[in-house]
Amino acid sequence: MTRELSKTYDPSGVEPRLYAWWEQRGFFHAEPDGREPFCIVIPLPNVTGSLHVGHALDHSIQDALIRWQRMRGANAMWQPGTDHAGIATQNVVERQLAAEGLSRHDVGREAFLERVWAWREQSGGLILRQMRRLGASCDWAREAFTLDEPRSRAVREVFCSLYEQGLVYRGNRIINWCPRCRTALSDIEVDHADEAGELAYLRYPGSDGGPGVVVATTRVETMLGDTAVAIHPDDERWAPLVGTSVSLPLMERQIPVVADDAVDPAFGTGAVKVTPAHDPNDYDIAQRHGLDVVDVMTDGATISANGGAYEGLERFEARRRIKDDLAALGLLVRVEPRTHPVGHCSRCGTVVEPRLSDQWFVKVGPLAEAAAGAVRDGRTRFVPERNAKGFLDWLEHLHDWCISRQIWWGHRIPAWYDDDGGVHVLRVDPTSEEVAARGLRRDPDVLDTWFSSALWPFSTLGWPDDTPELRTWYPTSVLVTGYDINTFWVSRMLMMGLHFMDDVPFETVLNHGLVRDRHGKKMSKSFGNVIDPLELIDRYGADALRFALLRASVPGLDVPLAEEWVEGGRRFANKLWNAARFVLLKLGDVTPAAGLPPADTLQLEDRWVLSRLAATRAAVDEALAAYDLSRAARALYHFVWDEYCDWYLELAKLREDRAARQVLAHVLDVAVRLLHPIAPFVTEEIWRALTVADDDTSLMRSAWPALGSGHPDPDAEAQMQALQEAVTELRRFRADHALAPSDRIDVVAVADEASRAVLAAGVDGISRLAGVGQWTFAAGSPQQEAVGKLVVSGAELFVPLSGLVDLEQECDRLRRELERARAELGRARGKLANPGFVAKAPQQVVQAERDKTVGWQATIDKLTAQLDELGC
RNA sequence: GGGCUCGUAGCUCAGUGGGAGAGCGCUCGCCUCACACGCGAGAGGUCACAGGUUCAAAACCUGUCGAGCCCACCA
Numbered sequence: 001m002t003r004e005l006s007k008t009y010d011p012s013g014v015e016p017r018l019y020a021w022w023e024q025r026g027f028f029h030a031e032p033d034g035r036e037p038f039c040i041v042i043p044l045p046n047v048t049g050s051l052h053v054g055h056a057l058d059h060s061i062q063d064a065l066i067r068w069q070r071m072r073g074a075n076a077m078w079q080p081g082t083d084h085a086g087i088a089t090q091n092v093v094e095r096q097l098a099a100e101g102l103s104r105h106d107v108g109r110e111a112f113l114e115r116v117w118a119w120r121e122q123s124g125g126l127i128l129r130q131m132r133r134l135g136a137s138c139d140w141a142r143e144a145f146t147l148d149e150p151r152s153r154a155v156r157e158v159f160c161s162l163y164e165q166g167l168v169y170r171g172n173r174i175i176n177w178c179p180r181c182r183t184a185l186s187d188i189e190v191d192h193a194d195e196a197g198e199l200a201y202l203r204y205p206g207s208d209g210g211p212g213v214v215v216a217t218t219r220v221e222t223m224l225g226d227t228a229v230a231i232h233p234d235d236e237r238w239a240p241l242v243g244t245s246v247s248l249p250l251m252e253r254q255i256p257v258v259a260d261d262a263v264d265p266a267f268g269t270g271a272v273k274v275t276p277a278h279d280p281n282d283y284d285i286a287q288r289h290g291l292d293v294v295d296v297m298t299d300g301a302t303i304s305a306n307g308g309a310y311e312g313l314e315r316f317e318a319r320r321r322i323k324d325d326l327a328a329l330g331l332l333v334r335v336e337p338r339t340h341p342v343g344h345c346s347r348c349g350t351v352v353e354p355r356l357s358d359q360w361f362v363k364v365g366p367l368a369e370a371a372a373g374a375v376r377d378g379r380t381r382f383v384p385e386r387n388a389k390g391f392l393d394w395l396e397h398l399h400d401w402c403i404s405r406q407i408w409w410g411h412r413i414p415a416w417y418d419d420d421g422g423v424h425v426l427r428v429d430p431t432s433e434e435v436a437a438r439g440l441r442r443d444p445d446v447l448d449t450w451f452s453s454a455l456w457p458f459s460t461l462g463w464p465d466d467t468p469e470l471r472t473w474y475p476t477s478v479l480v481t482g483y484d485i486n487t488f489w490v491s492r493m494l495m496m497g498l499h500f501m502d503d504v505p506f507e508t509v510l511n512h513g514l515v516r517d518r519h520g521k522k523m524s525k526s527f528g529n530v531i532d533p534l535e536l537i538d539r540y541g542a543d544a545l546r547f548a549l550l551r552a553s554v555p556g557l558d559v560p561l562a563e564e565w566v567e568g569g570r571r572f573a574n575k576l577w578n579a580a581r582f583v584l585l586k587l588g589d590v591t592p593a594a595g596l597p598p599a600d601t602l603q604l605e606d607r608w609v610l611s612r613l614a615a616t617r618a619a620v621d622e623a624l625a626a627y628d629l630s631r632a633a634r635a636l637y638h639f640v641w642d643e644y645c646d647w648y649l650e651l652a653k654l655r656e657d658r659a660a661r662q663v664l665a666h667v668l669d670v671a672v673r674l675l676h677p678i679a680p681f682v683t684e685e686i687w688r689a690l691t692v693a694d695d696d697t698s699l700m701r702s703a704w705p706a707l708g709s710g711h712p713d714p715d716a717e718a719q720m721q722a723l724q725e726a727v728t729e730l731r732r733f734r735a736d737h738a739l740a741p742s743d744r745i746d747v748v749a750v751a752d753e754a755s756r757a758v759l760a761a762g763v764d765g766i767s768r769l770a771g772v773g774q775w776t777f778a779a780g781s782p783q784q785e786a787v788g789k790l791v792v793s794g795a796e797l798f799v800p801l802s803g804l805v806d807l808e809q810e811c812d813r814l815r816r817e818l819e820r821a822r823a824e825l826g827r828a829r830g831k832l833a834n835p836g837f838v839a840k841a842p843q844q845v846v847q848a849e850r851d852k853t854v855g856w857q858a859t860i861d862k863l864t865a866q867l868d869e870l871g872c
Numbered sequence: 873g874g875g876c877u878c879g880u881a882g883c884u885c886a887g888u889g890g891g892a893g894a895g896c897g898c899u900c901g902c903c904u905c906a907c908a909c910g911c912g913a914g915a916g917g918u919c920a921c922a923g924g925u926u927c928a929a930a931a932c933c934u935g936u937c938g939a940g941c942c943c944a945c946c947a
Contacts, residue, residue: 008909174945192944199947217947230947264946272947280945341944354945390876394943483942518884518896520940551895552885557877558941560884564896571909582906634886634894649906728913734901735913741904771904827891836927837890845890845928852891 009577011541028137030077032472038074039473043481046085051130053515056533060546064677071704081144086449090409144460146452154459163425174280177355178345179301183406190343201333204246212246216268221318224307225296228274233259277356360404367495368395380504384556403448410446454492457505476506483511518562543679544569551633573682580686590661592669597659607716609648723762729790730770744773748798755794789866811872818863825856
């Protein structure tokens with residue numbers, strides 16, 4: 001390992017080499033052992049997807065946590081894998097077929113599935129390869145796929161168990177139907193959006209020739225399937241009609257008028273048409289009153305044979321026709337514009353049709369109750385905590401989960417039917433002889449994708465077998481995901497985990513936000529504001545992207561991202577790199593292994609930087625423990641750049657002693673370790689040079705800096721602050737007078753005893769950083785006529801105005817200072833003038849204000865005197 | 873309809889009871905022997921608005937306005 005580094009950091013040369021080395025050395029792999037476990041299962045990406053910035057954020061957080069825990073000594077395992085993504089993947093392959101003019105039915109089930117598998121072979125796992133570019137330290141040997149054999153076994157076991165326990169059932173119920181995908185959907189696969197529509201008032205004449213009733217509807221075409229009209233039992237307007245019947249126009253059907261509590265008398269006319277086959281409320285009403293159920297829609301959302309003359313019409317065309325026909329009959333009373341929520345298939349956007357259908361369901365009541373209990377009593381907690389509230393509300397209002405899908409790509413439901421209508425749910429596939437002998441037909445449907453992903457935290461660890469992995473890593477530690485899939489996925493994992501493992505699947509749910517563009521806008525192809533993470537990695541490096549994402553990721557809030565922020569990440573990596581170059585130049589044969597020098601050989605800046613390092617280390621630990629990656633990133637950025645580089649390295653340039661070398665090496669070592677979870681590549685490369693590491697030694701395997709063994713040193717911090725103040729004031733003086741860097745200024749310092757000692761010790765440093773030529777101490781102000789005066793705490797610094805500077809500018813400068821001091825004094829006095837403040841505020845707060853008054857008054861006096869002396 | 877989040881410097885955001893912060897952008901000066909992916913110095917803010925609590929509010933409470941998100945089987 002060479003200790004020489006190139007002038008600028010080149011991520012493209014470093015990252016692939018280090019990643020390949022890490023992976024080949026097996027540094028990502030974990031085996032069950034006795035150490036404290038730490039486990040994250042990846043929010044499984046779609047098998048055919050590619051990496052977008054949302055993944056990059058999600059994975060950066062997880063990798064940071066895993067790397068941190070691994071360094072802490074935990075047995076950290078990051079479980080990777082992919083999801084077969086039923087409808088989404090099937091749709092992609094169906095589109096490919098469509099391009100050839102074929103439908104899936106043309107090729108048949110077997111051939112179609114072969115084609116999906118082939119496509120999965122070809123494009124599957126791309127995202128996992130791309131994750132490596134980001135530096136993701138997944139345990140690749142454990143890669144899983146929701147449709148592989150071990151996971152399929154878990155799915156069958158879960159389905160059959162739930163069926164036996166009565167928690168999975170087959171039922172004829174109203175479900176959401178996508179007429180384009182031609183499958184049932186669960187409630188959460190339907191996106192609701194308010195759309196402009198119409199509320200049409202229809203008259204159904206009385207069977208007795210009377211006026212009948214007027215009903216209101218936004219879906220006129222469903223009237224073909226009406227089997228009743230319902231009114232509220234207390235609604236006096238319509239009371240006389242209850243028990244009579246009305247005539248359903250166009251269908252010439254006589255339908256009863258019933259009274260039901262579910263009707264809202266305030267809506268429309270107070271009378272509601274009842275279409276049991278196409279509306280869940282209506283279905284319930286039909287159940288209560290024993291009404292007929294007439295399905296007037298086909299799988300493709302055209303009107304079925306039950307729709308009489310309208311058979312074959314597309315549903316919206318039918319809506320228009322029926323409205324026209326009713327109008328012609330004088331039965332369309334009126335039409336009002338109305339915006340109302342319309343459900344769309346979350347996969348293809350088609351308007352969803354509520355429809356009565358035979359499907360499989362999970363009875364979620366008991367499962368949801370258990371999940372809610374686990375969240376309520378904190379066995380699983382949310383970060384940020386507030387997200388638990390919405391989650392619990394949602395759990396409370398859950399309907400049973402429709403899990404069967406009329407598609408082919410997925411886990412086939414292990415149910416068979418015999419000729420007598422009997423259902424056989426079987427763990428093991430019956431042989432062909434049995435099938436023939438018993439006349440069994442297999443259920444053609446597959447399971448909702450989320451059914452298999454619900455098992456992910458334990459199916460990946462070997463369940464239903466009792467494996468060492470399961471015993472070690474279940475429950476997993478933290479689930480890192482966007483708040484947008486808490487309902488889809490987190491809820492289901494909680495339910496299944498609690499039910500089958502008798503324990504929560506994860507202790508913490510860390511919700512991050514969505515990645516947005518620089519103006520907080522959602523990224524979308526149509527806006528043209530989509531950022532490609534791989535391109536950013538190419539241009540700026542993975543560390544830069546990770547840093548930009550993590551620095552912006554406050555738990556629960558969205559993350560804005562723009563190229564400049566990533567550029568900032570690259571600059572930081574380069575800054576660190578160059579700090580390391582400098583340190584290595586200074587170091588000679590010293591390495592961090594030398595440890596810290598004896599306390600009595602430490603200079604002020606040594607003690608200061610060690611104190612700041614200790615504070616940073618504590619802040620990073622605290623932030624990471626709270627899953628606040630942003631705070632950790634900001635603390636490290638500030639320490640490395642503003643403290644270590646801007647002050648310590650500058651002061652170290654004056655030093656040649658061994659103590660300085662040891663401190664330089666130690667601080668860089670610790671800083672690089674603390675930063676490794678966030679920026680793994682540049683830190684590894686630096687660390688290997690710094691420690692002269694061999695091929696078996698990686699920063700990944702080094703120890704996390706211990707908390708509590710720091711060097712807090714308030715005295716050093718206070719003294720250093722005084723030196724920094726002197727330097728800053730002198731620099732400001734130079735800037736105000738536009739002095740060239742080569743111009744030295746002389747300083748005569750008048751200081752009280754304590755300040756004099758501090759300044760005297762720091763003269764070399766101050767001089768270097770502020771371009772001071774000659775520094776002397778004096779008992780009183782110098783006799784020269786024209787001097788500049790800088791007031792710092794505990795001292796006055798006089799600078800002879802030896803032709804270098806303009807007297808007028810100096811007067812301006814002093815007046816600005818005076819103005820500032822007066823403002824501060826006014827503020828402090830104002831507070832003290834308030835009797836309530838003096839009486840009720842804590843003593844030290846009041847005293848601090850009194851001290852300020854005295855200090856600012858002294859400053860004002862000095863500045864006023866100086867203005868006088870210069871004749872301003 | 874219910875719920876949540878946000879409104880702080882030109883932009884994007886931290887800050888959560890005691891003197892307004894960062895990154896980027898902007899201005900001025902510097903290739904100072906780690907770094908021009910840099911160094912130094914600056915300009916820039918009635919902390920959305922109105923009340924209230926408090927000795928003290930950007931922060932806590934109430935309301936208003938504005939932006940966004942989630943949930944929802946009012947036909």
